[in-house]
Amino acid sequence: MAAGIGDMIMFIGAISAASVMAGVAIDQGFDMTHALESRAQAQVLALETSLRIVNDPLATQSDDLDIHALNTGKQIILVEQVQVLIDGQPVTFSTGSVSGRWIPGEVLTFTIAGSQPVGDRLVEILGPHGARDSFTYYEAGP
Amino acid sequence: MGFAGIGAAAILLIGAMYAGAAVAAGNAQASAMLDEARADWGESSLRAAATTLTIASVASSGGTVTVVIENEGPATLDALGVRLLLDNAPTDPSAWDVEGHPSRVWPPQSTLTIEAPGSAPTSVVVATADGVMTVWRA
Numbered sequence: 001m002a003a004g005i006g007d008m009i010m011f012i013g014a015i016s017a018a019s020v021m022a023g024v025a026i027d028q029g030f031d032m033t034h035a036l037e038s039r040a041q042a043q044v045l046a047l048e049t050s051l052r053i054v055n056d057p058l059a060t061q062s063d064d065l066d067i068h069a070l071n072t073g074k075q076i077i078l079v080e081q082v083q084v085l086i087d088g089q090p091v092t093f094s095t096g097s098v099s100g101r102w103i104p105g106e107v108l109t110f111t112i113a114g115s116q117p118v119g120d121r122l123v124e125i126l127g128p129h130g131a132r133d134s135f136t137y138y139e140a141g142p
Numbered sequence: 143m144g145f146a147g148i149g150a151a152a153i154l155l156i157g158a159m160y161a162g163a164a165v166a167a168g169n170a171q172a173s174a175m176l177d178e179a180r181a182d183w184g185e186s187s188l189r190a191a192a193t194t195l196t197i198a199s200v201a202s203s204g205g206t207v208t209v210v211i212e213n214e215g216p217a218t219l220d221a222l223g224v225r226l227l228l229d230n231a232p233t234d235p236s237a238w239d240v241e242g243h244p245s246r247v248w249p250p251q252s253t254l255t256i257e258a259p260g261s262a263p264t265s266v267v268v269a270t271a272d273g274v275m276t277v278w279r280a
Contacts, residue, residue, distance in 0.1 A: 037168055
């Protein structure tokens, strides 16, 4: 009788321990699956997000600097996720976009108010998911 | 080993198999997503690398600018994906045709004619959907 109870306790203990370990393994498996899919999704977004500055480098600029960029990717870019740098320094800009969404195939104009210093200028547009392009021009002054 | 050991081993085996199957399924789905995106990206990159455009002529008459562009590369392009900047300002075309037809299919060695409102520009930029650009200046 005592041996039977002991066997029963051993059985319940072993099954319980195995169930917990199996549950942990399954949980880890789902975590790994989720991580794989998230990483793949990030890589897909990086591949599908791109932009290209389409300014004529010789075009004279007015008092404000207008940078025209084309969304050459397959993803909508939120304007709030875009940064514009001039000579490596972030600048504030405005766009004509009302919705704040920059759709694929659309040329969006980034207007930087105020004149830029005379000389060679490097403009960079940084989008989400590593999308970026740069453009150099000579600023002749107002 | 006993019945308890066999039962525990079976539960562990089932758990491991289930976890392995979940990882394998996730990996397959992630790979499929990536493969498709890489294929699209590769196709777009190849098309961009193979695209050669030349602005053959720019004419202006009666408030309309007519730009004739030659597709000199081996890639077929999307005429509707072409963007136009006149004097560094994005301009929406009012009409376009490929070799006289209102088609969006722009085959190699053919010309795309775009009409847009405006007066004689001093600079014209044409960009394809893949971001390939060509510039014309007066």
